[in-house]
Amino acid sequence: MTDELPGTSLKAIGIVRNEIKHPLKQDWEKVVSDIVVDSSLTEALDGIEEFSHLIVLYWMHRVATTGRLPTKVHPKGRQELPLVGLFATRSPQRPNPVGVATVRLLERRDNILRVEGLDAIDGTPVIDIKPYLPGYDSVANAKVAPWVTKH
């Protein structure tokens, strides 16, 4: 479908530990997870406790990466929602199954970050952690497709 980028094998910098063994359809907001960062990287977390929120990038390892990827999907797997291009959705089935979640940092203890709202199951490899910077990451009055707010 597209070219593989040479030299882009990802490294797991940590792993998600929580009670969630199978993906939820929703209600991730209150899920508490520990991100256990590789102990060689403990110092690389210094100062992160000064931020209330983090952006976590993770590898959706349970998503099949073989076989033909659909180019269009029903958002949230709901058949009554319109069929739209996969890049117009947050479907985990994507050419590169990398999830991006904005989470609340509850506590840091050494190499372990306790966070709230991470929508990843137990055992998910974490590939990056960034501080959430409102001036850069936040948008006022963003417009979304009508299906996003359909109940």
Place this chain on the structure above:
Amino acid sequence: MTDELPGTSLKAIGIVRNEIKHPLKQDWEKVVSDIVVDSSLTEALDGIEEFSHLIVLYWMHRVATTGRLPTKVHPKGRQELPLVGLFATRSPQRPNPVGVATVRLLERRDNILRVEGLDAIDGTPVIDIKPYLPGYDSVANAKVAPWVTKH
């Protein structure tokens, strides 16, 4: 430093085209870029024009991935700012040099997305495009480290 994840070679789904040949220190907000998506994925963009903002994941291909990574850095390369862990910063030098940018979508024409505010140089491989969902991606009253707002 950390384990390589098997099967995680990334695919370029598109490429950044703009006038910026060398990274800027700041002032990316008004930079206009075209993301030229692989033409096999044109349909996967259908419906994206209903969103005002997108989250773009890109591979920071110019960052050296060999050699020893610093665990602590001066944010923004400014020596007067405190030395903090790399995960407390947005430094491009990270175990997985994946950038995350929230950008304004100005126009879609077939497989080309014209966006504003993408902090990536010309030729940067794009690995994912997601719709920006305020209820999921936006945080009110996020706290940041004091150095973030230091001029």
